Amino acid sequence: MKSKFNAKKWFKNLTPNMAWDQYVGMSERIFISNFYAEGVYDIKQMCTIYASEIPQLYYGVLFNMKDIKLIGELLEQYLKAYLKKIGGIDNMEFYTVEELDEMFYEGFEEMVQEVMKKYNITRDQFTDASTGENKKPKKVPRTDQVL
Numbered sequence: 001m002k003s004k005f006n007a008k009k010w011f012k013n014l015t016p017n018m019a020w021d022q023y024v025g026m027s028e029r030i031f032i033s034n035f036y037a038e039g040v041y042d043i044k045q046m047c048t049i050y051a052s053e054i055p056q057l058y059y060g061v062l063f064n065m066k067d068i069k070l071i072g073e074l075l076e077q078y079l080k081a082y083l084k085k086i087g088g089i090d091n092m093e094f095y096t097v098e099e100l101d102e103m104f105y106e107g108f109e110e111m112v113q114e115v116m117k118k119y120n121i122t123r124d125q126f127t128d129a130s131t132g133e134n135k136k137p138k139k140v141p142r143t144d145q146v147l
Contacts, residue, residue, distance in 0.1 A: 011067050016078035019071055023054055028082045030103070033095040043083070047075040 014022075024031060035046040051072030055063045083089055095103070116126050 007067075011070060014070065014074060016074045016081065019074035020078045023057075023071055024050070024075065028079060029092065030095060030100070032079070032089075032092065033100060036094055037097045037100055043079050044072075044076050047072045047079065051075060 026034075031050075032043075032046065035041075035049075040046055040049065051068050054068060054071060055061070083092070086092060112123075112126060115121075116123065121129070
């Protein structure tokens with residue numbers, strides 16, 4: 001018999017480390033660098049913004065506002081502990097916007113390659129499918145034209 005997921009128990013026992021591992025798919029350096037690149041410099045604000053976007057990342061999973069707030073608070077605790085461990089934000093080496101962009105495009109390219117491999121398609125077929133180019137309406141002869 002399968003046991004049901006108990007959301008109340010999950011959130012009751014959630015720790016800062018568990019929240020980071022479950023809801024953030026990147027390093028602390030990338031996380032903070034991304035927000036710095038967007039002009040957000042406050043750790044609490046970073047975590048609040050990120051937590052508010054979590055429901056969009058987990059399609060089909062319902063989150064209540066209390067849980068979103070808790071996740072944001074736990075992520076903030078996690079990052080503050082991380083920054084304390086490295087001696088503060090001044091000791092952090094930030095990625096440049098160019099480095100962040102390069103990482104994004106490399107990750108995107110890996111995803112494209114996996115999709116192409118899974119569906120055994122070429123780059124052109126992938127591009128056509130993703131842009132809708134292969135969905136052009138077929139020309140149907142008009143019946144009111146005289147031949």
